Structures are given as C-alpha cells and as structure tokens.
Amino acid sequence: MSDATVNDAAKTTESTTSEPLGETYLDKFPAEAKVVRSALYSSFLALALGGLFGVIQTLHRTDFLRIMESETYYTVLTAHGVFLVIAFTIFFLVGVFTWAVTTSLDREVEDIRFTWAWLGTMTAGAAMAAAAILAGFTDSLDMSADVLFTFYAPMQAHPLFYLGLTVFVVGTWMAGADWFRSWFAWKKENPGERIPLPTFMVLTTMIMWYVATLGVATAILAFLLPWSLGLIDSVNPTLTRTLFWFFGHPVVYFWLMPAYMMWYVLLPKLSGGKLFSDPLARVVFVLFLLLSTPVGIHHQYLDPGISEGFKFIAMTNTMFLLLPSLLTAFTVVASMEHGARQRGGTGRIGWLKALPWRDPVFAGMALAGLMFAAGGFSGMINAGMNINYLVHNTLWVPGHFHLTVGTAVALTFMAASYWFIPQLTGKKLWNRPVALVQVVLWFVGMTFMANAMHRAGLLGMPRRTAEPQYDGFEYEAGVGSVAELDAQIALGGIILTLSLVLFFAVIIGTVLGSRSDEVPANGYADTLSGPEDSPKILDNLKLWFGLAVVLVIIAYTFPLLSIIERGGLFGPDITAFPQSIDIVSMAWLTVEQYATDTFTSATEVAQATIDGVLR
Amino acid sequence: MSSATEQNQADQGAGGPQLDHPVREIGHDEYDPIGTLTLIMLYFLLLAFLWVFMYFVEFLGNDPTVIGWIGTGVGMA
Amino acid sequence: MRISTEGLLIVLAFTVVLVVELRTVLAWFNLELTVFESLMFSVALIVAIVVWALFPQDGSRDTDASGSS
C-alpha cells in the first residue's frame, strides 16, 4: 500500500464534489428498506443488551466486579445467550435475506403487509421470551426462565418463555414463506433462468432451517411447554436434549450462512474484484443444507444414554462438514486476491497489502474471517470424540464459539451494518475511522478473551458457573496462573464492550445524520465464473430438500428410538428445577430433618451408653 | 441488477479511495490465485503443528486417555 | 509514514495476536515468560513497529513500497 500518495489521494477524493453514485436500496425499495431497517434495529437492541450482560458475567466469574449475587448468574447468562444467538443473529439475518432476495430477483416483496406480519410475529415472540427471562431479576414476579439458551430439562422456564420462542420461530417460518413466494413469482416470469446466487443462498438456508426447527418445535410443543404448564408431570431429558441438538447444530449454520453470504457477495466487491466461482458457492450451500442437521449428536458426546456408535456416526458426518468450510475459505480468499491483484497487488503475500484495509466494512469482514480460521481449529478439537472429552463443558467451548458466532458472525454483521445502514437510510456512514477502530478493537478484545478461555478450558475450568474457583480445589495451571487467565478474560471482555460502545456510536451517528448522495449504489459482486458454468442440478431445490430429509431420517431414527425405548417418552419422573415449593419451607424442612437426625443419633448414643453401663 | 464490479462506487461509503480506478482488469483465464494457495498452505502447516501440539497437551500433559500410550496403538509395546 | 495509519492499525492488531499466542508457544519449548516479561516484549515490539512506520522513507516518495514488510 503506498502510503503518502494514497493519503493525498484520499483527501482529494473526499473533497471533490460528489456525483450521484447510483441507486441505493432505499431509492429502489423504500417499503422493503423500512422492514429491513426495523429488523436490524431489533437486532442491535438485542446486541446491546446481550453485550451488557456479557461484560457483567465476565467480570463476575473472574471476580473483578460483582454487582449481583451468584444466584442471579444464570439469569444473566440466559439473557446473554438468548439475546445474542437467537435475537441478535436472527433478526439481523432476516433483514439481510430480505435485502438479498429483493435485490437479486430485482423485485419487490409480493405483499408488504405479509412481510410486516412476519417481522411483527418475530418481535412479539422475542418480547415474550425476553420478558420471561428478565422477570428472573425480580422476586416480585413468580416468573423466571433461567434455563440458558439450551433449556435443558430438568431446568424449567415459565411457559411464556417457551411460547415466545415458538412464536418467534413461527415468524421465521413465515419469513421463509415470503422469500419462497417471491422466488415462485419470479420463476414464472423468468422460466428456465438460473436462480440468482443470493436468492439461492437464502432458499437453501431456509430449507435447512425448516428441517432443523422441526426438532425444537417438537421438543417445545410436545414436551417442554406442556410440562411447564403442568399438563404432563415429567419429560425425558435425553430426548428433549437430543431434539434440541437436532436443531442446535443447524442453527449454527443459520447464523453462519448469512455471514458466508456477505463474504461471497459483498467482500469480493469491496476488495475490488469478483467472486471467484458461482458454482463453488452453490455447491457449498447445498453441502451445508445436506450435512448440517445429521450431526447434532456431536454436541452430546458426553451424554449418557446415547450409544457410542451413534456418536461415532455423528462424528464422521461432522468431519465431512470440513469440506464446504474449506471450499469457502478457498473461494473467499481467492476472490479477495482477485480484487487485490486488480488493484495492483503483487507477490505471494504482498497482495494482501493492496486490499482496502481502511474500509471498515472490508476490514471487519476480513478480520472476522481470519478469526473463523482460528475457530476452525478449536472446532476440529471439539468434533473429535475422544479429544472432546478433554474440553467438554469447560471454558474452552465458549472460547471456541466466541470465535465463530461471537466473531465470525457477529463481527461480520457489525461490519456489514456499516454497509447496510447507509443503504437503508440513504445517509453516509458517520466517521469511518471510528468504525475501523471498532472492528479492530473487537478483533483484539476477542484475541485476549478467547485465548484465555481456551487455555482455562484446558485446565478444566468449567463454563456456565459464577464460581469457577472454590475452596479446597486448585487448578493445575499449565502456562501462567489462573489469576492471570482471569485477568486476560476480563481485559478482553472490557475491550469488547468498548468496541460495542463505538459500534453503537457509529450507528446512532449515522442514523441521526442527514441524507447524503454519497452513498454507494446497491448491488453485489459479479462473478469470474458464473452460473452458466455450474450444473443445472444444483438449482433443483426439491432434490436437495428430499436428500436432506433422508439423511436426517437415517441419522436420527435409531438414536431417537433407542432413547425412547430406554427412558420412555416422558422419562423417569424427573423433578423440575426451580421447584414450586418455596425455598423457605424447604430450608425449614432441612433444619427439621437435621434436628430429628441429631436427636435420633443422640438417643442412640445415650441408649448405647446406658446399655454399656447396665451390662 | 447484479451490479458489475468495475467499481467506482464501492469506495466512497465503503471501499478505499484508491479503488477509484482498478489498476488492471484480470479475467478468469489470466487469474492464478497463487496468493490464496500460499495462505492455505500456511494454514495447513499451522493446523498440522497444532495437531502435534494437541497431542502433547492431551496425552503428555495429562494422563493418557482413551487409547493409552501411542506405542501400544502402533504395536511398539 | 511508511504505511498508512489504517495499515498500521491492522498491523498492530496482528501483533497483539502474535504476542498473546507466542507466550503459549514459547512455553512449549520450555521458555516460560512471565506476564511482565511478555508485556515488556510486546511494548518493545509495538514501539519498534510504530517507529518503523512513522520514520520518513528517506525523503523520497518512491511508490515501490513492496520492499517493506
């Protein structure tokens, strides 16, 4: 990158009078832009709340600052998990998907009222679930949902929580229907044409989502909700867990695929090049559709009651998932390199300098992708059955997924926001340097936090606890000390929070700004090798849907049958937590029991003494 | 409306200003992603190194688990 | 300046990754740095990079910057 000249050029470009740059999304689709904007604002609200809880729990568990009782920790952790990985990610992606479908089919949604209806449904569901979670902070309401985002039985939430999640998911189903409807209408007018790549990505992702959500829908509607309403007495925890993870792994791809979409359709353009290969991109999305559901059991390597054989099959399927991941790495990097070389980059490594690092949208996504490569390694560790035993349920696992969903996805979304918000508001991004500092800070903060989390996990420090250290037990620290790891985690958490503050400053600054005609035109990257080079069969969505279902049936029928056979549909009469009996009377019972026991043993001693004396 | 990439637009809001004029146009056939190959090889080397590292963490740092000393696995003991 | 401010920022971000990971890697070779030592090392490294970046490129504005790094 050649410095001084470039800097001068920057100044002159910025000061030249701006010529119109073409149509923004707002110009072209004003009604849709409003919907997408609302979806993004909802997601930002979730991000703000989730981030706040994130730093609270970080400082709590590392014992630097405790503003709550440890008993409240699960309320905070549930809010952090649900707000970030359910609300933030999904609200954002429905916005992006709406943008992708309308832009690439070049048509408005079929009925904007329906579009608002699904967004409204999702919002109502999210609000219900959020109310149930946040109610856990006050004792004045007999309501809580401290069940974490996995809601494993026997932890039990207020029915409102399960209902809210259901309504939310129904909203996403409606959204998918909306996009399919657009596609059907488009297909009628454009018979025989290839599905435009962004729409193709949306549709394959949504098919995966429909298949996957059947798992949670069953878990919630057939078991957890009736159980929390008191209609049934008990559930089979292994069964509801398995149904959860039936959904839980594909949901990972539900977060990732929109991020991939940004990398495939925006990043090459920002780098000044073209997408390397449209066919490869299609293959990747089809592979994710096929492979992401029949692997869920890899989250249950340590669950008793599922035989090793099923776990082994899940592991094998998981390893196949490496293929589309590596294809993505190749395609995305090759597209960036194409851009860099068109911009004059040279050399084997030197071309990296020709990339537009000063652009926060590009830099954010590129850094996110880089962290994802690191997350890929810890993911491979998680995926291996025997090595997983070493890190299961330790802090290693949050370390891993803060690199994936917490950075690859979250940072890509934040960077993408710097592109989308101007598109959706017609306003110029407020302060690009601050935006650049923001994405870099996220990268640095996550380096500190994730590195220490991984290392702490290797020492066996558990996740999901307010008190990782307690009397009478010491971790055998490998490199460094536990205190030092804690400090590093807290430092990372604080830098991340700072980064979030800057993010909101830039977004709010942009939204409050005035309309500008310097916003770039809406659009996405061209391809070096286009859809004409890809086999037609790739666009046969019915075929892929059918295959995905078959694979799921093969992977899940026997595990589910054997779980039900072993534990029954409703399980071995488990006791829900929290119990409805209140704590005070419980405590009283315990004291009473204790007293009786002492008394009994005292009489026994006395009796024995008397016996001895009398003898 | 899949906009072409001959960008002069991406920069103002997004891309760097130096993007104004792509220095050259590289088509499908002239493009040789040698840099990508380099990076991917580096990544594979790193992965291989980390796998070895993992072996030490898992099997030597702690007591052997699951399969025992590697020698037994390869018939050396 | 040898590289742009933005470029410097990115390079520094990568430096953080390097120093954070280096400590673990070095420990593997029985070279255990204390937090203080690795902190000093990183400060020195960062100062060196900043000085390198800010140092004027012998006056000339020759655009062939690919010799650096």
Ligand code: HEM
């Ligand atoms: C300010 C930034 C963040 C900080 C400081 C932070 C911190 C943490 C910490 C320390 C934990 C582990 C708590 C424990 O297991 O005891 C955690 C868990 C988690 N984080 Fe974050 N995080 C941040 C951002 C994010 C983002 C952006 C996402 C996803 C988009 C995310 C998703 C999660 C999830 C899913 C969990 C697991 C919750 C559970 O175990 O139920 N975090 N976070």
Ligand SMILES: [Cu+2]
């Ligand atoms: Cu998974």
